[in-house]
Amino acid sequence: SIPGPMKEYICGDSPTGAAFTPGGALVVGDVAHCKVKILDPSTGKVSVSFGKKHQKGLVPPYSDGTFQCIAGVAVSGDRILVSDSGRNNVQVFDLGGNFEREVEVMDIDRQVVLLNRPKGIAVNGAGDLLAIAEEGDSRVLLVRLASGLMMREVGGDGCDGNSRLSGPSDVAFTRTGKLLVADSKNSRVVMFDQFGELVRSIGSQGSGDGH
Numbered sequence: 001s002i003p004g005p006m007k008e009y010i011c012g013d014s015p016t017g018a019a020f021t022p023g024g025a026l027v028v029g030d031v032a033h034c035k036v037k038i039l040d041p042s043t044g045k046v047s048v049s050f051g052k053k054h055q056k057g058l059v060p061p062y063s064d065g066t067f068q069c070i071a072g073v074a075v076s077g078d079r080i081l082v083s084d085s086g087r088n089n090v091q092v093f094d095l096g097g098n099f100e101r102e103v104e105v106m107d108i109d110r111q112v113v114l115l116n117r118p119k120g121i122a123v124n125g126a127g128d129l130l131a132i133a134e135e136g137d138s139r140v141l142l143v144r145l146a147s148g149l150m151m152r153e154v155g156g157d158g159c160d161g162n163s164r165l166s167g168p169s170d171v172a173f174t175r176t177g178k179l180l181v182a183d184s185k186n187s188r189v190v191m192f193d194q195f196g197e198l199v200r201s202i203g204s205q206g207s208g209d210g211h
Helices: 006-012
Strands: 015-022 026-030 037-038 046-050 068-076 077-084 089-095 099-102 116-123 129-134 139-144 149-155 169-174 179-183 188-191 198-202
Touching: 015 077, 026 068, 037 068, 037 077, 068 129, 077 116, 089 116, 129 169, 129 179, 139 169, 139 179
Parallel strands: 015 068, 068 116, 116 169
Antiparallel strands: 015 026, 026 037, 037 046, 068 077, 077 089, 089 099, 116 129, 129 139, 139 149, 169 179, 179 188, 188 198
């Protein structure tokens, strides 16, 4: 559980997503207040807070830096990425909380790929590849961070057996570049290699150890 002072500073009872900046500051999403907060992990004191609630009914282009349902955060160098499962997008900010751009995902034919309830996100160690867990389409998209070009789809409709995901909620990269996926509805964690091939599956549904 979150200690009392830290809990108050972060966002009451609704933190989501966590990542560290290169300087060691903690970045956390605040679902209830539609904000992202940067804080000192030793004291819980907030140094930067940014974002505001997206107003439903607005038509594109939306106001920059607004959120409907923050689902995940990631840090790549001096940039913060925020996924929003309500607005179905990923936005990029600097460490001061200033909006820079929205990640426009495109397929190999340069057609826009619409996200369907994106949840957890992660950037690889090289800082060039973004993983997006799509709860709505039960897949993970691997996207070039600079261009938005989709390099690979992992665990989606074209996969069978243990490679098939169901409601993935979070992702992370290992130091060697392998992809870890929290496969929520299958009650397991799955590891894929850089080519999207299944390496191993950990855990299963149940109440005992390892379940």
